[in-house]
Amino acid sequence: IATRLVNSDVERYVTLPDLKKLDISYNADLEGIERISELTTLREFYAKADYLGNIQDVDWEALRYVRKLGLAYNYITDISCLNVLDHLVDLDVSHNLLAGKFDFSFEKSQETLENLDLSYNQLDDIVVIQEFLDIRTNGNYANYLAKDYTLNINLNNQNLNIEVEEPINLKEFPSTVNIEMPKIFTQLL
Numbered sequence: 001i002a003t004r005l006v007n008s009d010v011e012r013y014v015t016l017p018d019l020k021k022l023d024i025s026y027n028a029d030l031e032g033i034e035r036i037s038e039l040t041t042l043r044e045f046y047a048k049a050d051y052l053g054n055i056q057d058v059d060w061e062a063l064r065y066v067r068k069l070g071l072a073y074n075y076i077t078d079i080s081c082l083n084v085l086d087h088l089v090d091l092d093v094s095h096n097l098l099a100g101k102f103d104f105s106f107e108k109s110q111e112t113l114e115n116l117d118l119s120y121n122q123l124d125d126i127v128v129i130q131e132f133l134d135i136r137t138n139g140n141y142a143n144y145l146a147k148d149y150t151l152n153i154n155l156n157n158q159n160l161n162i163e164v165e166e167p168i169n170l171k172e173f174p175s176t177v178n179i180e181m182p183k184i185f186t187q188l189l
Helices: 011-015 033-038 080-084 127-137 183-188
Strands: 021-023 044-046 068-070 090-092 099-101 115-117 122-125 152-154
Touching: none
Parallel strands: 021 044, 044 068, 068 090, 090 115, 099 122, 115 152
Antiparallel strands: none
């Protein structure tokens, strides 16, 4: 809808009460992002490359019916405020500053979430994703990727530590190395 907002002002869209999709991507001096929560009918919201750092000021509870949320290419460090979105299908928070332990509760969106893009962040602990997959499959990983409830997760370019039970000793440069991956990675492959 808007690639360059005049005066970078979100306020003008707040007067559109039945708006379903809003794309305010590529606005470097975006102001008034917290007013987005007044658009309670939004189903899709995209704010890509807007130099956003703090999304905590938005009342995400008011936007709980958002199904697609694109916040890629920003400076976001915390997405825990998005836990309240219980109809979320697609969440793209790639190319942000999420670091350390991934802190997101899938409690509200566990039935609906299909695509989660966390690529190009600085995560090193994704245990919560494994726990989410455990809940979703009831511990039954057989043919998980062939099921209707498969979750697509993009973890490209992360600095994840993978612990293997036995160290791998490379002798004379073998062409392949067989290692047993933790459950979370065998599900994602």
